[in-house]
Amino acid sequence: MKLKKIALAALFLLVYLVVIPLAFKSKTYFLGVLTTASVLSVISAGVWLIFYIGRINMGQGGFALVGGYASAILISRLGCSFWTSLVGAIIVTVLISILIGMPLLRLKGVYFSMITLSLTETARLAAQCFPALTNGPKGILNLPLPGALTIGGVTLIPDFATVDKHLALYYLGAFLLIVVFAVLYRIVNSRLGWLFRSLQQNEDLASSFGVNVPRLRVIALAICAAFAGVGGAFFVTMQQSIYPASFTFQDSTNFLLYCFLGGLGSVWGAIVGTFVLFISFEMLQGFNQYQPLIYSLIMIGLMLWLPNGLMSLKLPWLRNRFFCVPDPQDEGKEER
Amino acid sequence: MPLMEVKNLTKRFGGLIAVNDVSFSVKEGEILSIIGPNGAGKSTLFKLISSFLPATSGQVIYQGEDITSMSPHLVARKGIIRTFQETTIFRNMTVIDNVVVAHHLQSKASLLGFFFGSPAARSDEARFRESASEILDYLGLQDVKEMKASTLPHGYLRALGIAIGMAARPKLLLLDEPFAGMNSDETAHAMQMVRGIRDRGVTVLLVEHDMSAVMNISDRIVVLNFGKKIAEGEPAAIQSDEAVIEAYLGREDEEVGY
Numbered sequence: 001m002k003l004k005k006i007a008l009a010a011l012f013l014l015v016y017l018v019v020i021p022l023a024f025k026s027k028t029y030f031l032g033v034l035t036t037a038s039v040l041s042v043i044s045a046g047v048w049l050i051f052y053i054g055r056i057n058m059g060q061g062g063f064a065l066v067g068g069y070a071s072a073i074l075i076s077r078l079g080c081s082f083w084t085s086l087v088g089a090i091i092v093t094v095l096i097s098i099l100i101g102m103p104l105l106r107l108k109g110v111y112f113s114m115i116t117l118s119l120t121e122t123a124r125l126a127a128q129c130f131p132a133l134t135n136g137p138k139g140i141l142n143l144p145l146p147g148a149l150t151i152g153g154v155t156l157i158p159d160f161a162t163v164d165k166h167l168a169l170y171y172l173g174a175f176l177l178i179v180v181f182a183v184l185y186r187i188v189n190s191r192l193g194w195l196f197r198s199l200q201q202n203e204d205l206a207s208s209f210g211v212n213v214p215r216l217r218v219i220a221l222a223i224c225a226a227f228a229g230v231g232g233a234f235f236v237t238m239q240q241s242i243y244p245a246s247f248t249f250q251d252s253t254n255f256l257l258y259c260f261l262g263g264l265g266s267v268w269g270a271i272v273g274t275f276v277l278f279i280s281f282e283m284l285q286g287f288n289q290y291q292p293l294i295y296s297l298i299m300i301g302l303m304l305w306l307p308n309g310l311m312s313l314k315l316p317w318l319r320n321r322f323f324c325v326p327d328p329q330d331e332g333k334e335e336r
Numbered sequence: 337m338p339l340m341e342v343k344n345l346t347k348r349f350g351g352l353i354a355v356n357d358v359s360f361s362v363k364e365g366e367i368l369s370i371i372g373p374n375g376a377g378k379s380t381l382f383k384l385i386s387s388f389l390p391a392t393s394g395q396v397i398y399q400g401e402d403i404t405s406m407s408p409h410l411v412a413r414k415g416i417i418r419t420f421q422e423t424t425i426f427r428n429m430t431v432i433d434n435v436v437v438a439h440h441l442q443s444k445a446s447l448l449g450f451f452f453g454s455p456a457a458r459s460d461e462a463r464f465r466e467s468a469s470e471i472l473d474y475l476g477l478q479d480v481k482e483m484k485a486s487t488l489p490h491g492y493l494r495a496l497g498i499a500i501g502m503a504a505r506p507k508l509l510l511l512d513e514p515f516a517g518m519n520s521d522e523t524a525h526a527m528q529m530v531r532g533i534r535d536r537g538v539t540v541l542l543v544e545h546d547m548s549a550v551m552n553i554s555d556r557i558v559v560l561n562f563g564k565k566i567a568e569g570e571p572a573a574i575q576s577d578e579a580v581i582e583a584y585l586g587r588e589d590e591e592v593g594y
């Protein structure tokens with residue numbers, strides 16, 4: 001079984017890192033769509049983690065926007081490299097998440113969700129209202145592509161201007177996705193994951209044996225925000241610009257849907273949901289005004305057909321043991 | 337010095353006074369039972385002691401320290417562990433995993449250590465599994481260890497609740513109706529276990545409806561009625577206490593069970 005798991009992972013990596021880039025090398029539009037799907041998966045990973053502790057984060061777009069602006073400001077105003085700005089974006093989003101998480105996460109589940117609902121809008125307004133920093137509604141434009149990453153005289157990553165830009169961005173997105181999901185997988189399968197699951201199932205019981213529930217919630221939100229920071233920073237560099245509307249309320253809800261339809265029982269749910277839904281949305285571009293309609297029908301169909309998400313599809317070679325939560329079947333029925 | 341002292345503890349829910357100026361103390365190593373009719377405030381008293389509810393007034397002094405307004409996880413850290421009246425467990429985990437998680441306070445590794453799988457984290461893991469296994473054996477749950485908790489037969493749920501409490505290495509264990517829904521054989525067995533827990537050095541505070549069990553197992557008894565303490569003493573004294581007979585035993589025969 002372990003062997004099968006490794007083989008499966010290797011196959012996915014082969015397709016993701018070799019087959020796709022080779023096949024779509026010249027179709028830069030589609031490569032761009034896939035790159036965006038990778039980034040959005042990274043941001044969704046945070047939303048998934050908040051689901052995992054039994055909460056709903058409706059404000060991930062806000063965190064991504066903050067991360068994006070942090071990165072853009074560091075690059076355009078302070079002349080930082082993309083790589084430094086990536087670290088900066090993580091630091092800023094994590095700090096903000098801790099600041100707002102400490103009071104907010106003391107609220108009961110529904111109230112927490114309702115307040116996160118307004119976070120995206122708050123972030124957008126903040127971006128508009130501080131033009132000295134954010135350039136207001138005009139946004140920050142003409143950001144450079146990532147330069148070379150050199151550590152101790154060794155060039156780890158070449159300057160993006162010297163290579164195929166689309167391919168380079170694709171690989172950067174893929175790299176970030178792999179790192180973020182490795183971290184997420186490790187969290188869920190370490191004792192931290194146990195504790196998060198204990199919160200999801202019964203916070204009172206967890207605190208009865210000494211778990212500092214509020215602190216763990218803040219830790220989860222900080223990790224969630226860090227993922228948004230990574231995704232936001234990358235997105236901005238990929239677009240080479242950022243506006244107050246780069247991440248909207250619509251995006252925040254989309255992240256929820258990606259996780260929800262991908263499956264909350266498995267770490268991979270966030271990736272599968274994002275790729276399937278985002279790519280199908282993009283492919284429906286040709287249908288013009290019918291696009292949202294068809295998209296909605298697909299989503300309703302998925303919800304009816306697979307109430308526990310795409311990852312609950314029982315493929316013969318993809319057994320339950322591939323999941324980190326044994327039985328996604330009654331995941332949704334938990335008392336909160 | 338008593339292990340714990342409850343001083344003039346009061347809890348109001350709007351107009352209702354669920355716990356009204358209750359004082360008593362708990363000696364180290366005893367089994368002290370709290371009895372009283374339904375709605376007398378017993379569960380509320382437990383929630384106040386374990387800080388799951390804030391007290392309206394009064395104090396809980398534990399080992400000389402005022403713990404009245406501490407957060408619940410800090411109270412647990414001091415060794416006061418409550419179990420729940422309802423069968424509260426982690427339904428989506430296996431039985432043994434429920435107990436492994438509950439070892440949380442004994443972990444030596446940091447959260448980052450867990451993340452990177454440090455040697456300390458791995459030894460924690462092994463230690464917890466061993467200890468969980470031992471606790472489950474002791475409580476007669478050895479055959480259902482690997483079962484998912486949500487599929488566990490009802491009779492085992494309370495024992496699992498106690499196992500979770502034991503995993504936290506309590507100094508003072510608060511058991512809320514641990515014998516509810518058990519037949520007399522099961523109750524006798526469970527009582528044996530509670531005595532065993534006490535003999536391991538754990539002080540036990542017990543809320544229980546089964547009067548014969550309470551009279552049998554308790555060193556002392558505190559009687560509540562409408563939130564007020566109406567009597568305190570050894571089982572024999574309580575059985576012959578006028579106020580208790582009048583307010584409680586006399587009026588609710590069927591609940592008393594004899």
Ligand SMILES: Nc1ncnc2c1ncn2[C@@H]1O[C@H](COP(=O)(O)OP(=O)(O)O)[C@@H](O)[C@H]1O
Binds near residue numbers: 352
């Ligand atoms: N959270 C609450 N809000 C309002 N009233 C409550 C709450 N919890 C308990 N009560 C009331 O307090 C009284 C004592 O309840 P409880 O402590 O559960 O009694 P017991 O455990 O002795 O049966 C009851 O009248 C109950 O309805």
Ligand SMILES: [Mg+2]
Binds near residue numbers: 421
């Ligand atoms: Mg009760």
